[in-house]
Amino acid sequence: MMKLEGIEQFDSPGKGRGLRVNRAYGVGELLFSCPAYSYVLSVSERGFICEQCFTRKKGLAKCGKCKKAFYCNAKCQKKDWPVHKLECHTMCAFGEKWCPSETVRLVARIIARLRDQKARSQSEKLLLLKDMEAHTEEMDNEKRERTKADIAGLHQFYSKYLDFPEHQALLTLFSQVHCNGFTLEDEELSHVGLAVFPDIALTNHSCCPNVIVTYRGINAEVRAVQDISPGQEIYISYIDMLYPTEDRIERLRDAYYFSCDCKECTTKSMDVMKMKVRRLSEEISQKDISDMVRYARNAIEEFRRGLWILDSDSCPSELLEMCELIIDKMGSVFDDSNVYMLHMMYQAMGVCLFTENYDGAVRYGEKVLKQYIVLYPAYSLNIASMYLKLGRLSIALDRKPIGISTLKKALAIMEVVHGKDHMYVAELKREISGDE
Template sequence: MAGNLEKFQSPGRGNGLRAVRSLCPGVTVFKAEPYVYTVCHGKQYRAACHHCLRRGTKLLRCSQCKFARYCDVRCQKAAWEGHKRECMCLKCVLPNIPTDSVRLVGRIIFKLLQSPDCDSEELYSLSDLQSHIKELSEEMKDGLGQLVTTLELYLKNQIQDSSQLPPGCGIIELFGKVTCNSFTISDGEMQDVAVGLYPSMSLLNHSCDPNCVIVFEGRCLLLRTVKEIPKGEELTISYIDVMMPTHQRQSQLQRQYCFTCDCHQCLSRDKAEDMLAGDEQSSKKMESSLARIKGLQYQESEEKEVLGMCKALLNSSQLPDRNIHQLKVLDCALDMCINLGLWEEALSFGLRTLQPYSLYYSNYHPVRVIQIMKVGKLQHYLGMFPEAMETLKQAFDIMKVTHGDDHSIMKDLRELLGDCASSMNAT
């Protein structure tokens, strides 16, 4: 896959990747398995297999640590080589589970001790990754120091002192590398599942209006083009969710990645007025209310209360739906309705999100296409087959570019389209 791109020195940006030939939208430029990865843990995450990352409600727990879960014995056996030392560490700290970054760095250390070589280092290796420790704020450095202490306690069962660490292994530098270079692995519905390190893909630089996107098929990372890319042009992705005002995007990029974005969208402050459209005080009130909602939305017992809060806010709001704080409340209301089986209400909220999504996410964006597909599924479930067919066809045209014909979610979409066609013919 490296025949599509090459490492080069990007002016003012350090290392980068550029196209070695002209590329059209919808090309898989690179595929990569992770150097290491670990499943996200927390009440906001649905259970997933710790090997293949498939979602499931009847996953088997590891009999030793009781933390790792697997689809079946085959997944468990396939994962054991990477889990066995981690398993002993987890047993010793239960019921306390270390953060995702602590468990990820632990896996890096065990991998370095076992088999350091990896295909995901085809263009760039773990040792090449930048930690940016010197550029981090004192607050970030203090946070990393606390993580180092947590990691030492976590690894104590397997690594008693620094002499047992891999040669030249600086733990705080590893945390810096993870902070700046790890990827959040999402499922077909763009829900976070795991966090992983793909060293070669860390060469990609950021743009708030990128020419490539990253999607995942299980653990496998797919780098896909979403624009025409002439030979020699730099390949870019967005490191963050672009549905934030310019100053917030730049603040997050500076804090986590230690650079100031100077892309056209940031310099022109494109869409900044739309994002905070409406009365300023009303927008700030919606933003503060949203913070309270987020604290409750992942608790199943609070779903009705969260939906009630969302509906009360939206009923009293004079803000346009393109205001990003209102849009996020609409999204939350949509999810709560789906969880509670309130399909008609879910559809009404979902339809209101489509136009703002098309404004903030480019034509070919995985987040946008999943939102369109979600609305199409609701229309299909409610028997609105002509409307569902139109919506799902729109999703199909975008998904061919963002995910490709072979992606598993395309199979789901084709089945939905087939069901719509059959239902329409039957009537």
């Protein structure tokens, strides 16, 4: 087994395997980085981001064979070919009918790498990919059926190019990816891909995390967002910390098969603020609140299922109208600071951005940001991304002084969570100085 300087694996009481530090770390300091064992770029980002190094730039060169993958230059293309050739062949074979999910694409690449791998990789200094948690015995019927569909997709698109392990091993591998996969995001938290980082998979969850995972190309970096003393366990958050305790626990049980016992989940200290109701002349009953929570959860789920509208030729105004109707109904019980209200306002902002209704996007964004600052930790990617979006919107609307001031607030957070030498930080500094 290789080592990570300053970090060690240990048995965390009640949590199984975990990671702790053996020296002190300050806010913003890099604990360790981990290259992706395997990764895929989202199909929607092709042509905008290099398939090999994940650099976003103009003028990318396309693969001459499949015409679907894009690269910075010949060097990136050559480096990616051992990974890309599998997908290149399948895309050429299926043409317009090629449509495996991101998870299927990632698993196919993992199988190909496992086949060719001769030694422990730099992504597995502490944990081999095959030893990641799978929780297959805890999967419910719905998850099993979903995984079976993924396995069918794998066979459909890759059977001519890969030899697959037997069914149970495939079930385990897909489960490992579901439990341990990381969504790759850019500086505005837009989804750009999917990856696995075995060593980072050892890090346990807390709703009060002391480290954060960000990305530098295809490498994940773990940085301190609190001061950490020698011997302390390091924790990341597996989920969005915005929501109240009940929602977080439900999400953790569903996706990761455990309940959190961190300080926030034990004390529920933020729940009253997160679930704030309106002050009306008539007192709102507990039943009214419970009914509205149920409505909000269902509405949010229905809205998520309706997001296809943004990717089709349908009129997005219907989606904005849906957002506004939900916000109005929830507003009869919930305060504007209520997290369910914030969720729908954030979605409404996204629809406004899609339709280039920048004034509407700013209106919703300012309401959301005002509460994010209170509800999220100081060094939050969610807060930074909102500052970024609002700053760029303000500049686009010829409100440059406000825009620059807002971008500087994003920069202060990004220098901590991404590191002062990160490409995103350099680009933002150029933006602020007017060099772009």
